[in-house]
Amino acid sequence: MLNDLGLKQPPNGLARTREEAVCIAERIGFPVLLRPSYVLGGRAMEIVYDHAHLDRYIREAVRVSGDSPVLVDGYLRDAIEVDVDALSDGTDVYVAGVMEHIEEAGIHSGDSACSLPPYSLNDDIIAEIGRQTRALALELGVKGLMNVQFAVRGTDIFLIEVNPRASRTVPFVAKPPAFPSPRSRPA
Template sequence: MLHNESIPSQKKKIIVLGSGPNRIGQGIEFDYCCTHGLLAIKECGYEAIMINCNPETVSTDFDIADKLYFEPVYWEHLWEIIEHEKPEGVIVQLGGQTALKLAKRLHEKGIKIIGTSFDDMDIAEDRGRFSDLLEQMHIPFPKYGTAFTTDDAIEVANEVGYPVLVRPSYVLGGQRMRIVINDEELEKSVLSLLKHLPGNKILIDHFLDRCQEAEIDAICDGEDVYIMGIMEHIEPAGIHSGDSHSVLPVFNLGKLEVEEMVDIAKKLALKLNIRGLINIQFAIKEGKVFVIEANPRASRTTPFIAKAYGVPFLNIATKVMLGAAKLKDFKIEPKLEGYAVKEPVFSFNKFPNVNKELGPEMKSTGEAIRFIKNLRDPWFRQLYKERSMHLSK
């Protein structure tokens, strides 16, 4: 006879969705986000419920959430728990792309998504809808087109101009993204996409070669936008942001470029009705700032920025999502002497026969933080020299 040991309480509850097992494309960074989110939920007087199935994380420790469901982050499990617990809502912003992909099912079932609404998140996630929004707002972005067949893809690629970045919508860690330079390579990439992700809309962007990349993480409460940090990538364009060394704050971008990025980030966050977190990625070429993508959730660099600046950004963002506070209620005082550098961590020693060449599909399994006093640091000078040599090829 089956016995249910989970007895629902009478308290108001909030469910946090985790990111599932650590794997290539999605690492431990989101555990930090979920842990601090759970603590913030409890501070706001709610019962904090965690759903995740990773024993190697802090968010699944017995004393973090009020109640832990150690279950796979799949819809079937989630729906049963929701019917049982009847929460006030579900937070999907803290568990990476795995959690975010469940937003549509929650929306269709009428379950409240805490923070940014499903439709606003979908605009950012759907590459086509997002590009249309950028066009309406007169924000520069790479030329693009969408396709469902190889013939359509070839026609679009020739229209936007090679090289092109081929990618599906709603993917984890740049899964199956490719940079191609001719029709033959494009046809192979599209056929592979259609085989492994049937029915997925394929987006084809003109690839901005030899440009700098940067990203902004921000919190928005619907009225104000706070820029948590601006990070500049060391690796050349075309390397996934998760595999790039990133420097906080920026060190090589001009003041006008930084101001343009901040202005775009604030406009986009307000236009998308963000309640909580957003990450926006940029490409800067010949002084012009282009938007590559926006992620309406915690990014891999959110914990990094919080650690570097010593500010509990995830606690603040969660309270903003819940509507328990506004940004103006917090006294935010970032502290960082010199620079913080994000170092990607790879596990190639565990997979000796895999292709180690980096590209738009993420291959790192984590990240580390290195503090340097100034840009004359020998380690940093060597890293930047190697990057410059790569760009000059």
């Protein structure tokens, strides 16, 4: 789907064993971002810098098995993480807010602060993030709220995650008067 839409994602893989995690990390190159696929809220997510760190993470932080794989993503150095909240009826997509994380990419959004509007992204990047968000919503057939997380490095935009649901940032996006929510618009 991402290829069809012309969207990028960091190099990644899914490891069901320690050996698979090592092979994926070596193929991608360190550092990598590891996170269990079976937990929510970023628990046990970690930036891993070398083989020893990877072994320690696998041994101490997570359970790796066929039923409990670990996601291995290439860590994007010097990237800016962005959260987008949008609303779709399946035909039209309203991008309610584009929020720039204060912390570096790789820090879970629940542990970071955001700026609304973005403070360092130019208008072209913000417009492209909106275009990609709309394309994802329509391709996925989202009807309702959705949250998308991107990482921006230079002029490259990488898709990190899509959640077809309300996120913890929706109340913040709905508040600023410069960004009216659909509820606040006259009928």
